[in-house]
Amino acid sequence: MILIKGGRLVLPEGIMEADLLIEGEKIAKIGKPLSPKKAQVINASGRLVFPGAIDAHVHFRDPEDTTKEDFSTGSASALAGGVTTVIDMPNYRNPPTTTIAAYNQKRIIAATKARCDYQLRFGGSEKNAEEAARSGAPSLKIFLSETRSELTVSHSAAVQHFATFPAHKPVCVHAEDKERIENRRKRFKLQSEIQDKLSAQLACEFSLREAAKLNRRVHICHLTTGLEIEMCRRYKNATYEITPSHLFLSTADLKRLGQLGRINPPLRDKAEQAALWRNLGKDTIIASDHAPHLITHKLDGAPGFPGVGTIFPLLLDAASKRRIRACDIARWCAENPAGAFYLKNKGRLAEGFDADLVIVNMKKKWKITAENRLSKCGWTPFEGKEIVGKIEKVFLRGKLAFDGEIVLSKPGMGRELL
Ligand code: NCD
Ligand code: ZN
Ligand code: ZN
Ligand code: ZN
Numbered sequence: 001m002i003l004i005k006g007g008r009l010v011l012p013e014g015i016m017e018a019d020l021l022i023e024g025e026k027i028a029k030i031g032k033p034l035s036p037k038k039a040q041v042i043n044a045s046g047r048l049v050f051p052g053a054i055d056a057h058v059h060f061r062d063p064e065d066t067t068k069e070d071f072s073t074g075s076a077s078a079l080a081g082g083v084t085t086v087i088d089m090p091n092y093r094n095p096p097t098t099t100i101a102a103y104n105q106k107r108i109i110a111a112t113k114a115r116c117d118y119q120l121r122f123g124g125s126e127k128n129a130e131e132a133a134r135s136g137a138p139s140l141k142i143f144l145s146e147t148r149s150e151l152t153v154s155h156s157a158a159v160q161h162f163a164t165f166p167a168h169k170p171v172c173v174h175a176e177d178k179e180r181i182e183n184r185r186k187r188f189k190l191q192s193e194i195q196d197k198l199s200a201q202l203a204c205e206f207s208l209r210e211a212a213k214l215n216r217r218v219h220i221c222h223l224t225t226g227l228e229i230e231m232c233r234r235y236k237n238a239t240y241e242i243t244p245s246h247l248f249l250s251t252a253d254l255k256r257l258g259q260l261g262r263i264n265p266p267l268r269d270k271a272e273q274a275a276l277w278r279n280l281g282k283d284t285i286i287a288s289d290h291a292p293h294l295i296t297h298k299l300d301g302a303p304g305f306p307g308v309g310t311i312f313p314l315l316l317d318a319a320s321k322r323r324i325r326a327c328d329i330a331r332w333c334a335e336n337p338a339g340a341f342y343l344k345n346k347g348r349l350a351e352g353f354d355a356d357l358v359i360v361n362m363k364k365k366w367k368i369t370a371e372n373r374l375s376k377c378g379w380t381p382f383e384g385k386e387i388v389g390k391i392e393k394v395f396l397r398g399k400l401a402f403d404g405e406i407v408l409s410k411p412g413m414g415r416e417l418l
Contacts, residue, residue, distance in 0.1 A: 002021070002395075002398065004022070004359070011348070016030075044359055046363070050360060052356030052395070054083070054085040054341075055083045055087070055337075056241060057290070058087065058289075059091065063094070063095075063105065063106065064094045069375060071114050077290075080374050080407055081309035081310060081313060081373065082313075082391045083311065084117060084401070085356070086119075088106075091151045096151060098150060106120055112411060114414030114415075115410060116414045117415050119139075119343070124171070125151055126150070132164070132165055145199075147264075162214050171217065173207045173220055177202045192268070195266050199265075200228060201227055215237065217238075222241060222289045224246045225275065226276060239285060239340040241287040244286065246265075249261075250272075263304055284332045288308050289307060292304070295378065309373035315329045316387065316388065316391075334347040358394050364389070367387070368384065
């Protein structure tokens, strides 16, 4: 038994000063004061205790491209950043996770390498709707625009996936309109002009409309405009995510980032970034879209930023500046993703839930570096950024998984969530 004593527990509804008792893998009791006989006591006084973050959008690059990341390094980066559960994406080439065989291969790889808990997403391709539905996978990802694998689907194949994949399971959409982008590529040079806001909004509108006709669950990935949030709110079976990349960076950062600043969908201007902040609400999910590439690939134009290790720190810093509340982090990074992706007994500090906890000292400052974020890709767009709020301990199902310096959880300790 482990007793987390004297901390301030962060719930979406508010902060609760209480002790928390861990028995085995679970939160056994929350109350004040708790004094069980034989527990190991962790003094959390003056600390915030959060539920472990759930990052519903990561690309850990297994099995295709493990020079940039793999399940072991990706999940180490997650834990060092207070993320105890991730959902991994299927957009790989060799093989793409678009067949049941590839999906099962990935399950074995993840089971041997993962240090944190995880769920795997199936990939939709032009012709695999029936196989995707049969796979039993908890969610599906489709791309309406170009990506580095065969996951790009036409509108008609997207509709087929919407109709065939079990209606209560989320179909997650990378919503950018391929035709519009291809046309604009002939006329514009800048990525933000080619993949403009309307390209995203049109694809978002298409996805929501078609999903609504079928009364099915749909999830819009990494949306980048205020209007898309408003559109998602009009349809009750839709959820959406925003990335810290689009919240904390804008086209104004491209000068500094150069080629490293390329990401899909692209960074938007400051006005649109402000619209995202204004629209954050009770239904928001924040997910990193952790998309690591080596610097050499970035210089060749690869889109994407590492992010699983910075999602929680950036939000803690925003809370320290009173831009958001600590409670919002518990809602956006734990409770809401657990709800959207049916992660049982995850995402909340409550009796009977998994003891996934993050203990934070809001009085400590530190600096983000690629080195302390542990991703194999070796860079971060937030290099050198000063953060208020130090993650001192992370527990995964009752076990100390990160002690503030070192990741203690070993490959294979993560568990698949179905
Ligand atoms: C992602 C990647 O590299 O896999 N890149 C990105 O810019 N977001 C793919 C994706 O999520 O679109
Ligand atoms: Zn995407
Ligand atoms: Zn992605
Ligand atoms: Zn690459």
